[in-house]
Structure formats: C-alpha cells, structure tokens
Amino acid sequence: MAYRRPSATEQNASIRERSLSVARQVAEQQSWLEKKLKPKKITARYPFKGAPLLYATCGFGSLGDALFGYNSGTIMW
Numbered sequence: 001m002a003y004r005r006p007s008a009t010e011q012n013a014s015i016r017e018r019s020l021s022v023a024r025q026v027a028e029q030q031s032w033l034e035k036k037l038k039p040k041k042i043t044a045r046y047p048f049k050g051a052p053l054l055y056a057t058c059g060f061g062s063l064g065d066a067l068f069g070y071n072s073g074t075i076m077w
Helices: 008-029 032-037 051-068
Strands: none
Touching: none
C-alpha cells in the first residue's frame, strides 16, 4: 500500500486543533489573579511593520552614528 501524505488543509486543521486544545488547557490552569492581569486586547508595539519599520530603524541608527560618532562599539584613538 502506498502512503498518502495529508494535504496542507488537513495539516493546518490538525495544527489548529492541537493549538486550541493547548490554549484550553492553559486557560483552565490559570489562577484568578492571572486572569485578572491578562490584557483583554493586545495592540501592536509599532504603528507600522515590515520594510518601513526596517528602514526607519536603519535611518535612526545612521542618524545616531552621524551625530554622536558611534562606530560599531569601537573606540577610535
């Protein structure tokens, strides 16, 4: 008999089912204090993501290098 590989949708459904069961387990094990302290809504840390975030980070790093002379953590004599 030939072995049949599960399709991507079957794999995704299996993974989702396992993750939901783990989430239920974690929710059952939480104390009342953890439930009260857990945030109800999670917001993004930065207002943008992806390439714009990368370019902004590089830009601020270059600005710090130009203004303050930081050069890869080395001291030039």
